[in-house]
Amino acid sequence: xxxxxxxxxxxxxxxxxxxxxxxxxxxxxxxxxxxxxxxxxxxxxxxxxxxxxxxxxxxxxxxxxxxxxxxxxxxxxxxxxxxxxxxxxxxxxxxxxxxxxxxxxxxxxxxxxxxxxxxxxxxxxxxxxxxxxxxxxxxxxxxxxxxxxxxxxxxxxxxxxxxxxxxxxxxxxxxxxxxxxxxxxxxxxxxxxxxxxxxxxxxxxxxxxxxxxxxxxxxxxxxxxxxxxxxxxxxxxxxxxxxxxxxxxxxxxxxxxxxxxxxxxxxxxxxxxxxxxxxxxxxxxxxxxxxxxxxxxxxxxxxxxxxxxxxxxxxxxxxxxxxxxxxxxxxxxxxxxxxxxxxxxxxxxxxxxxxxxxxxxx
Ligand code: NAD
Numbered sequence: 001x002x003x004x005x006x007x008x009x010x011x012x013x014x015x016x017x018x019x020x021x022x023x024x025x026x027x028x029x030x031x032x033x034x035x036x037x038x039x040x041x042x043x044x045x046x047x048x049x050x051x052x053x054x055x056x057x058x059x060x061x062x063x064x065x066x067x068x069x070x071x072x073x074x075x076x077x078x079x080x081x082x083x084x085x086x087x088x089x090x091x092x093x094x095x096x097x098x099x100x101x102x103x104x105x106x107x108x109x110x111x112x113x114x115x116x117x118x119x120x121x122x123x124x125x126x127x128x129x130x131x132x133x134x135x136x137x138x139x140x141x142x143x144x145x146x147x148x149x150x151x152x153x154x155x156x157x158x159x160x161x162x163x164x165x166x167x168x169x170x171x172x173x174x175x176x177x178x179x180x181x182x183x184x185x186x187x188x189x190x191x192x193x194x195x196x197x198x199x200x201x202x203x204x205x206x207x208x209x210x211x212x213x214x215x216x217x218x219x220x221x222x223x224x225x226x227x228x229x230x231x232x233x234x235x236x237x238x239x240x241x242x243x244x245x246x247x248x249x250x251x252x253x254x255x256x257x258x259x260x261x262x263x264x265x266x267x268x269x270x271x272x273x274x275x276x277x278x279x280x281x282x283x284x285x286x287x288x289x290x291x292x293x294x295x296x297x298x299x300x301x302x303x304x305x306x307x308x309x310x311x312x313x314x315x316x317x318x319x320x321x322x323x324x325x326x327x328x329x330x331x332x333x334x335x336x337x338x339x340x341x342x343x344x345x346x347x348x349x350x351x352x353x354x355x356x357x358x359x360x361x362x
Contacts, residue, residue, distance in 0.1 A: 001196065004193075004194075004195035004196065005193065005195065006195045006197050006198070006242070007242065008197075009129075009131060009152075009155060009238075009241055009242065010155070011129065011155070011156075011159060011238075012026075012157065012158045012159070013159045013161065013234065014026070014158070014159070014160050014161065015161040015230070015231065015234065016161070016162070016163065017162070017163050017164055017227075018162060018164055019160050019161060019162040020049075020050060020053065020092075020120050020160055020162040020164070020165060021053060022160065023050055023053055023054060023090060023118060023120070023160060024053060024054055024055065024057060026118055026158050026160060027054065027057055027088055027090070027118060028057070029158075030088060030116050030118070030157055030158065032057075032087045032088035032116055033057055033087065034057070034059045034084065034085055034086050034087045034088070035054055035057055035058045035059065035086065035087075035088045035089065035090050035118075036058075036059060036060050036061070036062055036077075036080065036081050036084060036086040036088075036089050036090070036104075036115075037050050037051045037054070037058055037060070037061040037062070037089075037090045037092060038061075038062050038063075038065055038077070038089050038090065038091045038092065038093070038097050038100050038101050038104075039061070039062075039063045039065060039091075039092050039093050039097055040063065040064075040065045040066070040093055040094075040096055040097055041063055041064060043063075043092060043093050043097070043122070044061070044063035046092050046093075046122070046165060046168075047061050047063055047092050048061065050090055050092050050120065054090070058090075059084045059085070059086060060080065060084050060086070062077045062080055062081075062100075064076070064077070065077075065091075065093060065096050065097040065099070065100040066096060066100075067095075067096045067262075067263065068096075068099075068134065068135075068136040068144070068146055068256065068257070068263075069096070069099040069100060069102075069103050069133065069134060069135045069136060070135075070136045070137070070144075071135055071136065071137045073100065074100065074103040074104065074107060074135070077100060077103075077104060078103075078104055078107050078108065081104055081108065081115060082108075086115055087115060087116065088115060088116040088117070088118060089101040089104050089105070089115055089116070089117050089118070090118045090119075090120065091117065091118070091119045091120065091156075092120045092122065092165070093120075093121075093122050093123070094121065094122055094123030094125050094127075094177070095123065095125035095126075095127040095263065098119050098121065098125075098127040098128050098156070099127060099133060099134065099135075101117045101119060101156065102117065102127070102133045102154035102156070103133060103135060103154075104117075105117050105153055105154050105156075106133060106151065106153050106154050109153045114153060116157045117154075117156035117157055117158075118156065118157065118158045118160060119156040119158070119159055119160070120160045120161075120162055120165060121159065121161060121230075121233065122165045122166055122168075122169060123166075123169060123173070123177040123233075123264070124174075124177040124178050124180065124181040124209065124229055124230070124232065124233035124236075125177060125180055125181070125233070125237070125263070125264065126180075126181055126184055126233055126234075126236055126237025126238075126240050126241075127237065128156055128159045128234075128237060129159065129234060129237035129238045129240065129241045130155070130237060130240050130241035131150055131151055131152050131153075131154055131155040131241060132148060132149070132150050132154070132240070132241065133148065133149055133151070133154045134146050134147070134148040134253075134257075135147060135148075136257070144257070144260070145257070146253070146256070146257035146258075148253070155241075159234070161230050161231075161233075161234060163223075163226050163227050163230050166226050166229070166230055167220065167221055167226060170220075171216060171217050171220050171309075171310065172310055172311060173264065174213070174216045174217075174220070174229065175213055175216075175217065175268070175305075175306060175309045175310065175311040176264035176265045176267070176268045176306075176311050176312070177233075177264045178209045178212065178213050178229055178232070178233075179209075179213075179264070179267055179268040179271055179302065179305065179306055179311065180263065180264040180267040180268065181205060181209055181232055181233045181236035181237065182205070182206050182209050182210070182232075182236060182271065182302070183236075183248055183249070183252075183267045183270075183271045183274075184202075184205075184236040184237060184239050184240035184245070185201070185202035185203075185205040185206045185235070185236040185239050185289075186202070186206070186248070186271065186274075186275060186285070186289050186298075187239075187243075187245045187246050187248055187249060188201075188202045188236075188239035188240070188242070188243050188245075189202050189203075189282075189285035189288055189289065190246065190278060190282040190285040190286075190340045191243040191244050191245070191246065191338075192243075192244060192338045193242075193243040193244055194243060194285075195243070197242075198238070198239045198242050198243050199288075201235040201236075201238055201239055202235070202236070202239050202288075202292075203288060203291075203292050204231075204232070204235045205232045205233075205234075205235030205236035205239065206232070206236075206289060206292035206293060207232075207292045207293075208228040208229065208231050208232030208235065209228070209229055209232035209233070209236070210292060210293045210294070210305065211225075211228060212224075212225040212226070212228040212229035212232065213225075213229070213305055213309050214308075214309060215228075216229060217309040217310065244337075244338065246278075246337065246338060246339040246340070247274050247277065247278065247332070247339045247341070247343065247348075248267075248270060248271060248274035248275075250332050250337060250339075251270050251274065251328075251332050251348075251351075251352070252266050252267050252270055254328055254331045254332050255270070255315075255320070255328060258327075258328070258331060259320065259324060259328065261315075261318055261319075261320060262318060265311070265312050265318055266315075266318065268306045268311050268312060268313070269306075269312060269313055269314060269315055269318065269355050269358070270355055271302050272299045272300070272302040272303035272306075272313075272360075272361050273299070273351045273352075273354050273355045273361060274351065275289065275298050275299040275302060275361070276299040276351075276354075276361035276362070277341055277347065277348075277351050278339065278340045278341045279298070279299060280341065281340035281341040281342075282340035282341075285340070286298045286299075289301075289302075293305070297361075299361035300360060300361055303360050303361055304360075307360075313358045314355065314356060314357060314358025315352070315355050315356040315358075316356050316357065316358065317358070320356060322356060325349060325352050325353055325356060326349060328352055329345055329348045329349035329352055330345065332348050332352075333345040333348050
């Protein structure tokens with residue numbers, strides 16, 4: 001066994017079918033009594049159900065969570081939370097809603113006091129398991145600028161994984177969100193801080209999501225598929241929270257933050273190409289990914305998993321403009337960060353060009 005360092009994060013995880021019925025007990029366990037339920041506009045009905053379970057422990061619902069955590073939305077929700085004297089958020093939804101709950105924890109923190117967080121994830125993005133928050137604010141030219149920070153203040157106190165609430169995630173979003181999760185695990189396998197704990201979770205996560213995607217595509221209510229996918233989301237999200245990410249996440253952050261590309265879809269399109277880019281310099285990690293997926297070639301296996309299950313596989317179909325490829329490559333190659341393969345602008349541009357056209361990796 002090679003020497004390693006591993007920082008375990010505190011987390012209470014409750015996983016199963018129908019677990020959201022336990023939200024009231026969890027809130028009381030945290031010593032809280034004034035909850036604000038958070039959702040996106042699309043999931044307000046799911047939020048109302050949680051509010052009903054909480055009964056008089058819920059003081060309100062805020063249903064305007066928005067992708068990339070814009071600061072103006074956070075300010076509006078924070079004002080609401082203060083007005084209602086909220087001590088806990090219950091975020092019901094994907095990374096966008098969980099991001100808002102994290103932002104409320106961060107901006108309300110005063111010494112040890114802060115708004116606590118119970119999260120009920122309904123996608124596979126994995127934000128619930130990380131001490132990371134990305135926030136978007138307009139820069140001085142009025143352009144959105146996304147900044148990310150890592151602080152334990154935003155790590156949710158409780159994760160309630162209720163598989164029932166994932167049954168409504170449309171099949172196409174299931175595939176892209178699942179591949180978003182797999183991306184965390186793939187980069188954890190080649191991370192500088194890779195260690196036996198995260199690597200083992202990464203393999204379990206890739207295996208679970210890899211086998212769940214075809215099952216859910218065929219039958220969105222597949223019990224095995226849905227429970228494996230949500231377990232995989234936790235395993236992969238835990239990897240994201242524990243070790244540093246590399247070229248793949250940097251590219252997706254650039255495409256999302258500077259070009260407004262959709263989060264999970266962009267991860268889906270870029271991942272096979274990022275794996276192909278790093279493959280010669282991360283042979284063991286990439287062979288591990290292939291084994292976990294049950295394929296000979298990891299990059300091709302990931303490409304086929306998306307394409308064969310109806311997900312997008314080119315930046316072009318996501319609306320990216322060909323003339324922006326060069327600028328995206330520039331941004332991604334600029335600030336240095338650890339990555340198995342050297343970061344060379346010409347090669348990154350080729351990677352992005354292949355992703356733009358949706359070329360199957362060789
Ligand atoms: P999302 O939360 O924006 O959800 C996408 C859409 O799907 C929303 O309209 C949502 O209401 C809907 N939806 C979610 N679950 C559903 C369900 N079960 N049934 C029906 N509709 C459902 O998308 P996402 O990909 O989960 O999250 C993306 C955001 O999360 C991005 O802003 C990203 O930066 C952030 N993120 C952060 C971290 C972190 O560690 N900080 C990790 C991953 C993602």
